Amino acid sequence: MRVKKKLADALGDALDADVGPEDIEIPEEEEHGDFAFPVMGVAEGNPRQEAEEAVEPLEEREMVEKVEVAGPGYLNFFLDRERFAEVITELLEQESMGVVQRDGKLLLEFSSPNVAKPMHVGHFRNNAIGDALQRIFRFVGYDVTSENYLGDWGTQYGKLVYAFKEYGSEEEFEKEPMEHMFDLYVKFHEEAEEDEELEEKGREWAQRIEDGEEEAADLWERFREESIEYHMKDYGRMGIDFDRITGESTVVEGAEDLLEEGVEKGAIKEDPDGSLSIEFDELPDVVVKKADGTTLYLSRDLANLEKRKEKEGFDYNLYVVGSEQELHFRQVFQAGDRLGINTEGCEHISYGLLDLPEGGMSSREGRIIRLSDLLDRSVEKAEEKLKEEDKDLDVAEAVGIGAAKYANLKVSRNKKITFDWKKVLSFEGDSGPYLQYSNTRAKSILNKSDKEGDMVGELKDDEYRLLKELSRFPEVVENTAEQREPAKLANYLSHLSEEFNSFYHSCRVIGAENGEIERRRLKLVELFREVTDRGLKLLGIEPLDEM
Ligand code: ARG
Numbered sequence: 001m002r003v004k005k006k007l008a009d010a011l012g013d014a015l016d017a018d019v020g021p022e023d024i025e026i027p028e029e030e031e032h033g034d035f036a037f038p039v040m041g042v043a044e045g046n047p048r049q050e051a052e053e054a055v056e057p058l059e060e061r062e063m064v065e066k067v068e069v070a071g072p073g074y075l076n077f078f079l080d081r082e083r084f085a086e087v088i089t090e091l092l093e094q095e096s097m098g099v100v101q102r103d104g105k106l107l108l109e110f111s112s113p114n115v116a117k118p119m120h121v122g123h124f125r126n127n128a129i130g131d132a133l134q135r136i137f138r139f140v141g142y143d144v145t146s147e148n149y150l151g152d153w154g155t156q157y158g159k160l161v162y163a164f165k166e167y168g169s170e171e172e173f174e175k176e177p178m179e180h181m182f183d184l185y186v187k188f189h190e191e192a193e194e195d196e197e198l199e200e201k202g203r204e205w206a207q208r209i210e211d212g213e214e215e216a217a218d219l220w221e222r223f224r225e226e227s228i229e230y231h232m233k234d235y236g237r238m239g240i241d242f243d244r245i246t247g248e249s250t251v252v253e254g255a256e257d258l259l260e261e262g263v264e265k266g267a268i269k270e271d272p273d274g275s276l277s278i279e280f281d282e283l284p285d286v287v288v289k290k291a292d293g294t295t296l297y298l299s300r301d302l303a304n305l306e307k308r309k310e311k312e313g314f315d316y317n318l319y320v321v322g323s324e325q326e327l328h329f330r331q332v333f334q335a336g337d338r339l340g341i342n343t344e345g346c347e348h349i350s351y352g353l354l355d356l357p358e359g360g361m362s363s364r365e366g367r368i369i370r371l372s373d374l375l376d377r378s379v380e381k382a383e384e385k386l387k388e389e390d391k392d393l394d395v396a397e398a399v400g401i402g403a404a405k406y407a408n409l410k411v412s413r414n415k416k417i418t419f420d421w422k423k424v425l426s427f428e429g430d431s432g433p434y435l436q437y438s439n440t441r442a443k444s445i446l447n448k449s450d451k452e453g454d455m456v457g458e459l460k461d462d463e464y465r466l467l468k469e470l471s472r473f474p475e476v477v478e479n480t481a482e483q484r485e486p487a488k489l490a491n492y493l494s495h496l497s498e499e500f501n502s503f504y505h506s507c508r509v510i511g512a513e514n515g516e517i518e519r520r521r522l523k524l525v526e527l528f529r530e531v532t533d534r535g536l537k538l539l540g541i542e543p544l545d546e547m
Pocket of ligand 1: 109113149150151301321
């Protein structure tokens with residue numbers, strides 16, 4: 001059982017109150033003990049007095065060395081270090097590393113780029129957050145399915161088919177399909193500025209795709225396939241796997257059926273021009289089918305929601321999508337309720353955009369920083385840095401990409417990040433390379449020693465500080481999962497690495513004062529290695545053997 005839980009139970013008994021592990025605090029100042037509890041929150045009478053009375057029974061508890069009353073009614077706990085260390089070691093050495101396991105079928109959608117366009121830096125942030133979450137959700141025990149729901153339907157693909165027929169080149173498409181599609185996209189929008197009829201042409205071709213007309217459908221299919229192949233290279237470099245790749249095109253039919261039922265039920269309103277819409281009380285109304293009979297982005301999301309919740313039986317249906325779609329998802333979920341779909345466990349995991357210092361970006365004008373450029377730049381910078389430090393260049397890819405991921409993950413997902421190469425690629429302090437380096441430092445200590453680590457004897461202050469930080473790992477992972485916030489884990493690992501480095505500087509490990517101390521310190525180093533190996537993997541950052 002976890003330490004906080006044990007203390008909470010002991011407090012519950014001693015104070016005859018409801019105390020949960022989340023009520024236990026970790027004091028900032030060491031002289032206030034290892035853990036603290038404010039009796040003020042539960043006291044019926046004088047909290048200070050109730051605290052005094054609880055001291056004796058609490059001190060009889062296992063692992064509790066001493067209890068002090070402070071301030072208006074704080075109980076400060078000092079633990080039996082030796083026993084605490086034993087308990088934590090045992091916990092962290094379990095396969096779950098002490099993380100309380102959850103269950104439930106969880107669908108996590110992330111990335112979901114549009115086809116026929118390269119991913120840009122914004123997708124980098126999405127991918128980093130989404131992949132970290134899929135790893136973390138698996139580790140806390142959920143039965144996870146990750147889905148990449150491609151934007152592969154709508155008028156824009158009619159436009160592309162038109163542009164390909166009008167300005168395209170089979171040869172260029174074969175050579176570099178993504179470049180060519182992207183050029184055509186930009187070209188179409190340039191031409192459309194001059195010629196209003198082009199929009200109409202695009203719609204016509206979209207209709208042909210929708211009707212399954214051979215030429216249109218074949219081209220669309222090729223665009224889609226080539227896009228997936230192109231995106232796969234970016235995912236490969238980022239170390240990301242999806243359990244399934246779907247797309248808006250896979251739910252078009254479902255959307256039509258769903259809308260029909262909705263009309264029958266009276267949940268959807270037919271407008272005089274033949275379009276369909278849903279009216280809300282507090283949100284702007286939405287059109288779910290256009291007058292020409294085509295479905296919309298939102299209606300396809302509704303069909304997908306129904307599929308995941310009703311047909312596939314997911315308990316959780318989570319979407320990692322930028323904050324600019326917050327209203328969209330509120331409308332999707334409310335529309336789902338209206339249509340009688342069970343929307344429990346549906347959640348938009350929103351994140352702030354990753355911006356360029358020179359302002360927004362427009363793919364219409366071809367002005368985007370591609371995800372692959374970001375990866376290249378990061379790796380280049382990593383190479384430069386590794387050269388400077390006289391280190392092996394083999395790890396440059398892992399270090400560069402890890403650096404870019406960490407820079408994104410350490411910031412709470414709701415915050416906007418203004419893109420800044422210098423910060424992303426900083427190798428000092430709170431950074432990906434710093435974490436990777438601290439982790440390899442532990443490995444090299446362990447490699448140099450021929451002794452086995454063992455958690456024995458009373459921990460000295462510097463050792464105890466590291467152990468306490470290590471002991472927070474399971475709780476941090478749980479909170480990270482609960483709040484869908486990889487920044488929690490990222491910041492924790494950074495803090496832990498700092499603690500490890502100061503331990504390393506103040507405590508001699510190999511050749512310590514005596515054999516017992518040496519074995520105990522080796523064990524601490526081992527635990528640090530385990531926690532950071534696991535933690536980095538959970539963030540999608542590669543732990544290295546050496547650096
Ligand atoms: N393809 C969309 C875009 O690039 C994002 C899709 C988000 N997911 C969803 N289920 N609507 O903006």
